[in-house]
Amino acid sequence: MLSTGNYKGKLIVVEGIDGSGKSTQIDLLHKWLLSKGHSVYFSEWNSSELVKSTSRMAKEKKMFTPTTFSLMTATDFADRWERYIFPLLKAGGIVLADRYAFTAFARDVARGVDPAWVRSMYSFAPMPDLTLYFRVPLDVAVDRILSSRAKIKYYEAGMDLGLSDNKVTSFRLFQQRVIDEYEKMVDEFGMTVIDGTESVQKEQKLVRQLVTRILRGWEGLPNPLVRSRRRSTVVA
Amino acid sequence: MHSVDFYGAGFPYNPIKELEGKLIVLEGTDGVGRSTQIQLLRRWLEDEGYAVSDTGLHRSPLTQAGLESAKNGHTLSPLTMSLFYATDFADRLENQIIPALKAGFVVLSDRYFFSIIARDIVRGADPDRARSIYGFALKPDLVIYMRSDVDSLVARLVHGRGFDYWESGMDIRCADNIFDSFVIYQGKLIEQFDKMSDEFGFVTIDATRSVQAVFGDLKAQIKNLFERLPE
Numbered sequence A: 001m002l003s004t005g006n007y008k009g010k011l012i013v014v015e016g017i018d019g020s021g022k023s024t025q026i027d028l029l030h031k032w033l034l035s036k037g038h039s040v041y042f043s044e045w046n047s048s049e050l051v052k053s054t055s056r057m058a059k060e061k062k063m064f065t066p067t068t069f070s071l072m073t074a075t076d077f078a079d080r081w082e083r084y085i086f087p088l089l090k091a092g093g094i095v096l097a098d099r100y101a102f103t104a105f106a107r108d109v110a111r112g113v114d115p116a117w118v119r120s121m122y123s124f125a126p127m128p129d130l131t132l133y134f135r136v137p138l139d140v141a142v143d144r145i146l147s148s149r150a151k152i153k154y155y156e157a158g159m160d161l162g163l164s165d166n167k168v169t170s171f172r173l174f175q176q177r178v179i180d181e182y183e184k185m186v187d188e189f190g191m192t193v194i195d196g197t198e199s200v201q202k203e204q205k206l207v208r209q210l211v212t213r214i215l216r217g218w219e220g221l222p223n224p225l226v227r228s229r230r231r232s233t234v235v236a
Numbered sequence B: 001m002h003s004v005d006f007y008g009a010g011f012p013y014n015p016i017k018e019l020e021g022k023l024i025v026l027e028g029t030d031g032v033g034r035s036t037q038i039q040l041l042r043r044w045l046e047d048e049g050y051a052v053s054d055t056g057l058h059r060s061p062l063t064q065a066g067l068e069s070a071k072n073g074h075t076l077s078p079l080t081m082s083l084f085y086a087t088d089f090a091d092r093l094e095n096q097i098i099p100a101l102k103a104g105f106v107v108l109s110d111r112y113f114f115s116i117i118a119r120d121i122v123r124g125a126d127p128d129r130a131r132s133i134y135g136f137a138l139k140p141d142l143v144i145y146m147r148s149d150v151d152s153l154v155a156r157l158v159h160g161r162g163f164d165y166w167e168s169g170m171d172i173r174c175a176d177n178i179f180d181s182f183v184i185y186q187g188k189l190i191e192q193f194d195k196m197s198d199e200f201g202f203v204t205i206d207a208t209r210s211v212q213a214v215f216g217d218l219k220a221q222i223k224n225l226f227e228r229l230p231e
Helices: A022-037 A047-058 A066-091 A101-110 A115-121 A139-148 A167-189 A200-215 A224-235 B034-047 B064-072 B078-102 B112-122 B125-138 B152-160 B178-199 B211-228
Strands: A009-016 A039-046 A096-097 A132-136 A193-197 B023-025 B052-056 B104-109 B144-145 B201-205
Touching: A009 A066, A009 A101, A022 A039, A022 A132, A022 A200, A022 B152, A039 A066, A039 B052, A047 B064, A047 B211, A066 A096, A066 A101, A066 A115, A066 B078, A101 A115, A115 B125, A132 A167, A132 A200, A132 B112, A132 B144, A139 A167, B023 B034, B023 B064, B023 B112, B023 B178, B023 B211, B034 B052, B034 B104, B052 B078, B052 B112, B052 B152, B064 B078, B078 B104, B078 B125, B112 B125, B112 B178, B144 B178, B144 B211, B152 B178, B201 B211
Parallel strands: A009 A096, A009 A132, A039 A096, A132 A193, B023 B104, B023 B144, B052 B104, B144 B201
Antiparallel strands: none
């Protein structure tokens, strides 16, 4: 289970299946928070430099089992957690995470690992201050992915599970399993559900309202660059 | 053939009903003489007509290159190291050890996850958390703990391969020099192994004696196992 946070900063997480629109929303949120003068750090799923070469090779050669896939993902997260996320939260920054432990809980369990086991691996990770779950019907997400991307990758499509020889069919079946896991977690982890079929602008308005609410009365680490600019305008 | 038992949930997506082979683990701290004994055991078992497969920590094709470069750069922090090693262990277990056991081999494992847990805990990991990661691990048929004291380890290393950065726990700087750090670090590891001994049912062997004396004990334990669990 996730622990309680012991830090000054704020941790904001977006979750949802591929094509749910979460990355677009967190990108807009990131820019908005920066413009407000906050110190913001953005972290993306599976982006640790340390693990990159191993992970890339394993994906190319299709070496992962559900267990090693899950462990490698946790290693990636742990590296980012120890190196960036935790220190920045301690310093009082806002950390925005495009996917968090919940992604592992959803995907790895969809691959067949034990739900309690994968949760225990992330027991060092705190509950975020805000978790936004972008809920979309499977068809909407699949259409978005197929129209915007040239190719779905092997593991993204869950081809390792042998659900179907057809990549798009496998992707659909796998993503439905992932959705089922997310839906189970909404209550378990108190996620805030966002209707991912709304317009980008409408969703962003809601996202900003929710974030404003958790930042009310909170004083984080100011962004020195923004502050000095303000001061210089006063002097001028 | 005997039933299969895991420390936790195992591999739910790939249930294993029975395994024909036997998994024998040699555990113990660095420099205790495990690899020498594995070589002797392998020859002996093959003479007896058993098919033998041996395996050790961080030799998995999946993680070998990545782990080596991370260790050389000294860029691994404890939590990350713990999970990276768990990945490596799982890869070997699923892709080497279990297939060999299915094929009826005697698998001699130079260490098991107990060593990884000991290292994690000495580096500040929560003992329960460290154990729970290995819920996928197969219970070995026999775990022999080759126990030594720090003085004997020092003597072996001085006359052997010398002091290694990681084996001396220099990443956590137990002391300001590699020798003192080695003594403190290995002492802490031995403490962890001793604690695990009852919990995981290790058979403890005094590894400070001659190679032949230790080998004799190991053979006796393995014969005993084969009598207890006939094919």
